[in-house]
Amino acid sequence: MERVHETGNEPGPERRGFLKCMAWAGTGVLWTLSGGVPRSMLLGSRAIAAEPAGGELAFIQISDSHIGFSAPPNTDVAATLGEAIAEAVRIKGNASLLIHTGDVSHLSRAAQFDTAEGIIQGAGLEPHYVPGEHDVLEEDGRTFFERFTKGATKGYYSFDRQGVHFVGLNNVQDFKAGGMGSLGNEQLEWLERDLRARPGSQPIVVFAHIPLWTVYRDWGWGTDDGARALSYLRRFGCVTVLNGHIHQIMQKIEGNVAFHTARSTAFPQPAPGTASSPGPIKDLPAGRLRSVLGVARVREVAGAARLAIVDTPLSA
Amino acid sequence: MQARRMALIAAMLASGAFSVARAENASVTIDNFSFNPARITVAAGSKVTWSNRDDIPHTVTDAADPKTFRSPPLDTGDAFSHVFATPGTYRYFCSLHPHMQGTVVVK
Numbered sequence: 001m002e003r004v005h006e007t008g009n010e011p012g013p014e015r016r017g018f019l020k021c022m023a024w025a026g027t028g029v030l031w032t033l034s035g036g037v038p039r040s041m042l043l044g045s046r047a048i049a050a051e052p053a054g055g056e057l058a059f060i061q062i063s064d065s066h067i068g069f070s071a072p073p074n075t076d077v078a079a080t081l082g083e084a085i086a087e088a089v090r091i092k093g094n095a096s097l098l099i100h101t102g103d104v105s106h107l108s109r110a111a112q113f114d115t116a117e118g119i120i121q122g123a124g125l126e127p128h129y130v131p132g133e134h135d136v137l138e139e140d141g142r143t144f145f146e147r148f149t150k151g152a153t154k155g156y157y158s159f160d161r162q163g164v165h166f167v168g169l170n171n172v173q174d175f176k177a178g179g180m181g182s183l184g185n186e187q188l189e190w191l192e193r194d195l196r197a198r199p200g201s202q203p204i205v206v207f208a209h210i211p212l213w214t215v216y217r218d219w220g221w222g223t224d225d226g227a228r229a230l231s232y233l234r235r236f237g238c239v240t241v242l243n244g245h246i247h248q249i250m251q252k253i254e255g256n257v258a259f260h261t262a263r264s265t266a267f268p269q270p271a272p273g274t275a276s277s278p279g280p281i282k283d284l285p286a287g288r289l290r291s292v293l294g295v296a297r298v299r300e301v302a303g304a305a306r307l308a309i310v311d312t313p314l315s316a
Numbered sequence: 317m318q319a320r321r322m323a324l325i326a327a328m329l330a331s332g333a334f335s336v337a338r339a340e341n342a343s344v345t346i347d348n349f350s351f352n353p354a355r356i357t358v359a360a361g362s363k364v365t366w367s368n369r370d371d372i373p374h375t376v377t378d379a380a381d382p383k384t385f386r387s388p389p390l391d392t393g394d395a396f397s398h399v400f401a402t403p404g405t406y407r408y409f410c411s412l413h414p415h416m417q418g419t420v421v422v423k
Contacts, residue, residue: 071371071392107373107389133412134373137389177379177409177417219349220415277349278413279372 059097063244064264068106072282084265098125101244102132102209133172169208181210181223216272268292290315351418
C-alpha cells in the first residue's frame with residue numbers, strides 16, 4: 001500500500017518553505033512535521049494516495065543487502081534481496097534510478113558482489129552505489145570501487161538528473177579507535193568544490209552508508225566529520241540525506257535538511273540502546289522477518305519543490 | 317650430545333634467553349560487539365588469540381600508527397593470534413566497528 005502524506009498543519013513562516021519542500025511517509029507509520037519535529041501516527045484518513053507521476057523525479061533506495069550473511073534471523077539474504085527488488089519493480093512508477101546505500105556484501109567477496117549485482121540488475125533501474133564497511137574489506141575497497149563506483153576510485157562522486165544534484169559519499173574507511181564514520185579531509189574538500197557553484201535552489205540528494213548525523217554514539221552510529229559536510233549543504237533550500245547501516249528507519253529534520261535511514265533487505269538491528277549490542281535481532285516472532293525488511297521510494301516533485309519518501313516493508 | 321644440550325640450556329637460562337618461558341598464551345573472545353576481557357595483562361613473548369563468536373565480522377587492529385598488528389576480517393568462528401614481544405600498553409579496536417576497543421598490557 002503506497003501512501004504519501006501531505007501535511008495539513010499550518011506551518012509557521014519559517015517552516016513554510018520547508019514543508020513545501022518535502023513530506024515524509026512510512027508504511028504503517030505516518031510522519032508529520034510540526035515546528036520541525038517529526039511526529040508519527042498510524043496511517044489513516046489523513047493519508048492520501050500518491051498522485052500519478054507527472055514530470056517528477058522518483059527513485060528507489062535499498063540498503064544493507066549483506067549478501068553472504070547466513071545466520072538467524074535470515075539464512076537466505078539473496079532471497080530477501082530478490083523480494084526487495086521485486087517490490088521495487090512494483091512500486092517504481094516512473095523511477096529510473098536505484099540507490100544502494102552500502103553493505104552490498106557481507107565480506108567483500110567477489111562471489112557475493114556477483115550475486116548482489118545479478119539480483120539488483122533485475123530491477124531494470126540505473127543503479128548507483130556507495131560502499132558500506134563490509135564492502136571494503138579487501139584491497140582497501142578497490143574491488144568494490146572497480147565494480148560499483150566505476151570512475152570513482154575512492155567511492156565518492158556526484159551526478160545530476162532532472163535538475164536534482166545527487167552526491168554519493170564514502171564514510172566507511174580510515175576509522176579511528178573509539179570513533180564513528182569518517183569522510184576525511186580530501187573528500188570534504190571535494191564536496192565543498194562540488195557544491196560551490198550550484199544555486200541554493202537546486203534540490204540536493206546526498207547518500208552515504210553510515211548516517212551523517214549522530215544517531216547513537218555508543219554504537220558508532222554517526223559520522224565524526226559529518227557536521228562539516230552538512231555545513232556545505234546548509235545554504236540549499238531542499239536537501240535530503242539518505243543513509244543505511246543501522247537497519248531500521250530513522251528520520252530527522254534539521255533546517256532544510258531531511259535525514260532518512262533505510263531498512264536493510266537482510267536483517268533488522270535493534271533501536272539505539274535497546275540491546276546490549278547492535279547485532280542482528282535474532283528472536284523475531286515467526287513470520288515477522290519480512291515486516292522489518294524493506295525498500296524506500298523517494299519522490300522528488302520538481303515543480304512543487306516537494307519530496308516524499310515512502311518506505312515499504314517486504315510484507316505486513 | 318646430551319651433555320652439550322644441557323650446557324646450552326644452562327647457558328641460555330643464565331643469559332635470560334628463556335624469559336619467553338614465562339610467557340603464557342592468552343585468549344580474548346569477541347561476543348556481542350565487544351572484546352572479552354577488554355583488558356588483559358601478559359608477559360612479554362605471550363601469544364594472544366582472539367576468536368570471533370559474533371554473527372558479524374570484526375577485526376583486531378592496532379590503534380597506534382604505524383600499526384604493529386592488524387587482523388584480516390574475522391568471520392564467525394575465525395581466530396587471529398599475535399605474539400607481543402615487547403613490553404608496553406597496546407590499544408586496539410575493530411576497524412569495522414570502531415567503538416569496540418581493547419587493551420593488551422605487556423609486562
